[in-house]
Amino acid sequence: MRQLILALTVLLPGIALASGGGVHLQEANNDLNDKASLQAGAKLFVNYCMGCHSANYVRFQRIGKDLGISNSELQENLMFNADKVGETMNIALDKSDVKRWFGVVPADLSVIARARGTDWLYTYLLSFYLDDSRPLGVNNLVFKDVGMPHVLWDRQGWQKPVYEVTTDAHGKTHQVLKTLELVGKDKMSGNEYLAKVESYRKDVRDLVNFLDYIGEPNKLVGRSLGWKVILFLVIFLGFAYALKKDYWKDVH
Ligand code: HEC
Structure with a gap:
């Protein structure tokens, strides 16, 4: 335990410095x-x-x-x-x-x-x-x-x-x-x-x-792909909704 505390006190100033020295x-x-x-x-x-x-x-x-x-x-x-x-x-x-x-x-x-x-x-x-x-x-x-x-x-x-x-x-x-x-x-x-x-x-x-x-660099590709996926989902939702309406119109 004492060693752990010692290690921490030695390490902590380093961590504080690494994060910008306050x-x-x-x-x-x-x-x-x-x-x-x-x-x-x-x-x-x-x-x-x-x-x-x-x-x-x-x-x-x-x-x-x-x-x-x-x-x-x-x-x-x-x-x-x-x-x-x-x-x-x-x-x-x-x-x-x-x-x-x-x-x-x-x-x-x-x-x-x-x-x-x-x-x-x-x-x-x-x-x-x-x-x-x-x-x-x-x-x-x-x-x-x-x-x-x-x-x-x-x-x-x-x-x-x-x-x-x-x-x-x-x-x-x-x-x-x-x-x-x-x-x-x-x-x-x-x-x-x-x-x-x-x-x-x-x-x-x-x-x-x-x-x-x-x-x-892949973050850039990842992001533009992300937008494409969202766009796809939105369009797909539109189709799904139109389909649903079409299927159910005879039931109501
Ligand atoms: C004339 C040489 C020189 C030029 C030009 C230069 N640097 Fe440095 N840079 C150094 C030196 C030497 C160190 C190491 C400083 C130290 O350890 O005290 C350093 C350290 C750094 C560090 C800290 C690295 C670390 O250890 O975390 C960053 C970030 C950095 N430079 C960014 C830049 C950027 C961005 C530019 C351009 C705008 C730049 N440097 C231009 C010489 C240069």
């Missing part, structure tokens, strides 16, 4: 049926993520077929390292080089949406903030001391932490992180600021949508 996760609300969003996400992925992360389980061809992108469009817009559409989303960089630069090998992102969950990914990509104490100058709310740079800064801008001073029951003051805010907020009108925030949220939603899709 930070409230924002809902991704991504929509796998939205092809335009999936296409935009695919573009962002190859342009901003594949410098370091691969998606080795995924073939370009499959993406083209599922998302309605022709082979020539694939080659022109998505395939920078690959020659043939049958290739997987591998990266040109040598993984040992990347490890030397960042200290870790960036994970393959094929099934990251299943491992972390879409809400976590969404919140993660929204939560990079400036932190001078870190080697890359940024930290992340849901991934403390993250070793990944804020690669989407040219789409989001830089966020800085806003702290609030609170006093506890013993009269001690604490600095608590209240929110993150874009640098330069004071130079923008309220509407400008909201538009900028929303446009980045859309980027991240598209990206998470794409990661969700590659994690389980």
Whole structure:
């Protein structure tokens, strides 16, 4: 029993961290049926993520077929390292080089949406903030001391932490992180600021949508099949009802 409790106390902080370290996760609300969003996400992925992360389980061809992108469009817009559409989303960089630069090998992102969950990914990509104490100058709310740079800064801008001073029951003051805010907020009108925030949220939603899709490409097929089955059932119900009426009309 004591060992069990010990094991639990050792494990629990890990679990709490894995679920976002106490930070409230924002809902991704991504929509796998939205092809335009999936296409935009695919573009962002190859342009901003594949410098370091691969998606080795995924073939370009499959993406083209599922998302309605022709082979020539694939080659022109998505395939920078690959020659043939049958290739997987591998990266040109040598993984040992990347490890030397960042200290870790960036994970393959094929099934990251299943491992972390879409809400976590969404919140993660929204939560990079400036932190001078870190080697890359940024930290992340849901991934403390993250070793990944804020690669989407040219789409989001830089966020800085806003702290609030609170006093506890013993009269001690604490600095608590209240929110993150874009640098330069004071130079923008309220509407400008909201538009900028929303446009980045859309980027991240598209990206998470794409990661969700590659994690389980069959979900897409499954869903469209689901609709066909329902449609069939509805039509069938109509026929069955008409038949029933026809059979019973002489009885009444
Ligand atoms: C310059 C290299 C680089 C680029 C580009 C990059 N990443 Fe990363 N990423 C890393 C490194 C390094 C880590 C490991 C961080 C750590 O363990 O501290 C990481 C970690 C992650 C993780 C956490 C994986 C885990 O362990 O659960 C996710 C998710 C992620 N990256 C997503 C992305 C996405 C999405 C993009 C594109 C928008 C992207 N990355 C672009 C280097 C990069």
